[in-house]
Amino acid sequence: MSATAHASDPLDTVTGIPNGKLGLWLFLASEVMLFSTLFTTYLVLRMASVEWPRGWEVLNVPLAMLNTFVLITSSVTMVLAFAKAATRDKKAFNKYLGLTIALGFVFLIVKGFEYGAKFSHHIAPSTSIFYAVYFTMTGLHGLHVIGGIVLNALLLYWSSKDWDHPLFVGRIEYAGLYWHFVDVVWIFLFPALYLL
Amino acid sequence: MEQASNYGWSLPVAASTFAKDIDFGINIIHVAMFAIFILWGIYFTYMLVKYRHKEGVPARYKHGGVLWSFVPDIVVLVFELTLIFLYAIPSWSRIKMSVPPAGKSLVLEVVAEQFAWSIHYPGPDGKFGRKDPKLVNASNVLGLDPHDPAAKDDIVTVNELHIPVGKPTVFNLTSKDVIHSFFVPEFRIKQDAMPGMRVPVWFEPTMAGKFEIGCAQLCGFGHALMRGDVFVHSPEEFEAWLSEQKPALPQTS
């Protein structure tokens, strides 16, 4: 269709980028600002502090490694879910999106164990500036994981109804972009908090 | 001199060495601002009168001719760059970045709190005693450590800053609780007192008299009441005042 149909077809836009996709990228830009502020805060506080514990001495690196692996895997399953949606393979799509959601839960459960172990040693955000940074940043990331799980779960729930909706494949793509972003944030968080 | 006559409907009396520096900037900018605004206002009024709607006189259809409109921008830019490089940066480094050496100045510490200024003099030994926040109480507002020999002769005054005229006063400014701001209008000095930081401040009073310290940063319900006095003495008077002061800590030995 020509440009005259700009309003009636959300995929046929002036820039050629679907509204949803453009909106999502803009949202991610604001998210990048949010997390880079937190990373800057982390750097500034660390440089200003007299003592800063070595992440690997006080935090559980193996569990975080496991979580890194879990998240990366979930990104792969998310890509596969998108591919299956694009090739109209409903059964495989359901399997991979379900797997992505499950891996998100695994991440949260592992994180829960990590937090639990800290709390049982009476370590809380107020213990030191290091733990304040650790709990706030991982906590905010955790909230983003929860958001991603909810989003994916809704898409899975709607998939039977909306499978043939013209925007459906696009929505999976955008959910995937978001999920990859959450993954990337963790890829930065992990070395910053645990390894440096 | 009566202190009240220091103040009026414009800049207060200038009583420190760099007050002239700052006043020069304020004055020159205001003259420029005034000139720009008047010229601009005349042009604006002329336009409104000349190009008001008149029956049968159509508006002029014109695009372009934009180039010469950059003239005001360039004039402003040149004016500002001149101000920056000939005035602001040099005066800023004179005022904020070159603290007079300790040997030739009176060195103090000033600690702000809700809602008072404590001034810490090193006493005859010239050394500041150790301060520990855990020792703060009503009779020891700065938390001076009685076990530190350097602290024994330290003098602490509250809301009264006594200094000699014609000699730089240098102090580290900090705060016990929230952010305050040390402001003496006649000295044109203002510096925030940051908890957890020690910010160097200096000025050199050029006239004797009594001046006012105000807090310029909102610090709680008593912000307006947080005031003190600066007493600028002649050098002799200052020495006499100093020798009359009793040490802040009770003398045990």
Add this chain to the structure above:
Amino acid sequence: MAHKKHDAHGSQDFISKYVFSVDHKVIGLQYLITSLLFLLFGFILLMILRWQLAYPGQPIPLIGRLLSDNLAPGGVLSPTFYNALGAMHGTIMIFLGVVPLGVGAFGNYILPLQIGAPDMAFPRLNMMSYWVYLPGGMLMLLSFFLPGGAAQSGWTSYPPLSVINPGQTVWLLAMLLIITSSLLGSINFLVTALNMRAPGMSLWRMPVFVWAQLVTAVLLLLAFPPLQAAAILQFMDRVAGTSFYLPANLVVFGETVRAAGGGLPLLWQHLFWFLAHPEVYVLILPAMGIVAEIIAANTRKPIFGYKEIVGAMIFLGGMSFVVWAHHMFVSGMSPKLSNFFLITTMIISVPSVALLTCLIFSLRGGSIRFTTPMLFALAFLPLFGIGGLTGLPLGLSTTDIYLHDTYYVIGHFHYVVVTGSIIALMGGVYHWFPKWFGRRMDDFWGKVHFWGSVICMNGVFFPMFIQGLSGVQRRLYDPTAQLHNLPTQPLNIVSSVFAWLLFVAQIPFIWNFFYSMFKGKKTEENPWKATTLEWACPSPPPHGNFEKTPHVYRGPYEYSVPGHKNDWTPQHVEA
């Protein structure tokens, strides 16, 4: 064709039509009414506060008795309530009043119309943005009635004061909601302006107002998240006992604060001003867009330097991210950093000069109609000019040492936002009112409102420059407690009296607004004979806006084209 998507909403009940509406026009009007009410409320707070400044320690007449004893014992404002009024006045005016009015109301209603779109790109997101903003604002108001009272650490909320003062937690929660609302809105505006333009509406044919909204949306999108992060950290400090902003060993009234320490109070200031400086441009850019629209329509000629205006706006937006620390020259930040921010600050003044120059040169060769909106737009030019000029001695680090945190700052800021933004926004109300309601506002009462407002605003804010030069600090509960403030104390009375008169001057506006909404003179599609697309659809526009998707043939301000029979040539009319 454009209607296809909207036909589904054929039958609408009251709730989905007026309350949870997805129509950008209804949402725009919701924003309009809500933000005007917040402006009024914030102004009332100020009028109470100004009594204490004019007559410190005297009981407030009438209102004093209505306030409870812990707010105003014996009718005299308590210092904590005074601080709460100050903090809430700033917060409400900026975050709940001017920004939602300029962006939420005008942007929402006008932007899709001016680009020829049937609605926003994400109508439901648009609705959500309003329904997040409203609870945020309500929470802010509610905080007055909660046990801790409202926030009282200034709208800037500098820690450690904001961490130890009561009332701040609710402020932070409300701010998080307001920020979320802004983010949703800005994404929507950007996608709409980029993706939903009518055929022929190239970027260089967009009206200045649309450009202004576009730049504003970028600022909101990128500058708000750092404040969001900063607010989360302050929230953690208050609720989870962390010490992001608390250094070790604080002693408050002789009590050692039990916090781990290691935090930096300056960190908040950096993060806060990283938002709050772009925020100034969020306040002013939509206003400039409105002024440009009004001037073009009322001079009957193309606006001067359209591309220069747009370029200046983009440059302004970009530069606004690297000037923030000029608010911190005396904060204890390294004095070496100051020189950098000094230079960027001076550079950013150049595009503002360029904008003002273009707007005033637009008058040249015009046929100026002094309509009510035009009066507001014209008043904007010199008064915003005063605001800009008085920014000079504040942006220059050396002179700022003396003027920082004095009334000079208050005067400067209010000249920019009140006689700048608010004047322009009011002009915008008169300009687009016929489009919103299909009726015109009364011209006589509009002019009464204009002259009353402009005279009173100057009466309120001009004395502040004199007070600032004489060294009066801001945020003083009792200015007479300090000797150097005494000579200019009569000016506080002048300011206060004008502030109360300013309120009186708004009564004709309020009456005119509601009366004209129902009883005003009916008007046609294009009462101002203007060229932009919002005048190409009925007043008020129906659901879906345009009967037929318009096609755009030319730039936005083709007035008095030689050889054309009318002195306006709309964008959508072929030849």
